[in-house]
Amino acid sequence: DIQMTQSPSSLSASVGDRVTITCQASQDISNYLNWYQQKPGKAPKLLIYDASNLETGVPSRFSGSGSGTDFTFTISSLQPEDIATYYCQQYDNLPRTFGQGTKVEIK
Amino acid sequence: EVQLVESGGGLVQPGGSLKLSCAASGFTFSGSAMHWVRQASGKGLEWVGRIRSKANSYATAYAASVKGRFTISRDDSKNTAYLQMNSLKTEDTAVYYCTRTGTTEFDYWGQGTLVTVSS
Numbered sequence: 001d002i003q004m005t006q007s008p009s010s011l012s013a014s015v016g017d018r019v020t021i022t023c024q025a026s027q028d029i030s031n032y033l034n035w036y037q038q039k040p041g042k043a044p045k046l047l048i049y050d051a052s053n054l055e056t057g058v059p060s061r062f063s064g065s066g067s068g069t070d071f072t073f074t075i076s077s078l079q080p081e082d083i084a085t086y087y088c089q090q091y092d093n094l095p096r097t098f099g100q101g102t103k104v105e106i107k
Numbered sequence: 108e109v110q111l112v113e114s115g116g117g118l119v120q121p122g123g124s125l126k127l128s129c130a131a132s133g134f135t136f137s138g139s140a141m142h143w144v145r146q147a148s149g150k151g152l153e154w155v156g157r158i159r160s161k162a163n164s165y166a167t168a169y170a171a172s173v174k175g176r177f178t179i180s181r182d183d184s185k186n187t188a189y190l191q192m193n194s195l196k197t198e199d200t201a202v203y204y205c206t207r208t209g210t211t212e213f214d215y216w217g218q219g220t221l222v223t224v225s226s
Contacts, residue, residue: 034211034212034213036152036213038152042218043204043216043217043218043219044144044152044204044213044216045216046211046213046214046215049210049211049212049214050211055214087151087152089152089212089213091212091213094168095154095168095169095170095171096142096154096157096212097154098151098152098153098154099151100151101151101152
């Protein structure tokens with residue numbers, strides 16, 4: 001199975017800050033990586049697909065980059081509504097696997 | 108508008124069975140692979156399994172943790188996917204989501220249904 005190592009597990013930042021989350025795959029997954037946002041009590045929401053493509057309707061302050069084994073997710077200017085847990089997920093191989101999540105809080 | 112609506116969750120004793128449904132609308136269900144993903148309270152997301160379309164022979168795949176106990180099926184005439192769960196264990200307690208492969212994987216999710224395995 002492909003292991004997805006996401007870091008940090010949590011972070012606290014101020015409104016307007018740049019926030020970066022990393023995700024490392026245990027083997028090359030090309031660009032077969034998605035990023036999701038999950039708010040408490042809600043289903044995950046797709047933000048970024050194919051590592052760097054912004055899903056329709058998602059604010060442009062969200063972005064993704066990387067390929068192979070190393071990936072980065074960025075919020076360019078943190079907003080109060082961005083408080084959530086973020087997950088990476090690979091879809092190169094079965095079983096599909098997720099990172100353990102990063103909980104983003106406001107300082 | 109794409110919609111996925113899960114149902115069938117509830118309380119079941121260890122060793123029991125439960126069948127979840129995922130009713131789909133707003134897209135060509137018959138052409139889409141459907142997946143189940145679960146999340147235990149306070150924990151991360153765990154892929155459970157998937158079923159592909161008729162064009163891909165309705166191929167199924169499962170996580171090791173559920174293989175041999177869970178079965179995914181679909182009824183394209185009813186635009187519904189199912190998750191049959193047998194020999195349930197306490198560690199299967201979770202919110203179960205259905206999601207699809209659309210323009211990309213997991214682009215739409217249902218609201219989830221809670222399964223509690225407890226005596």
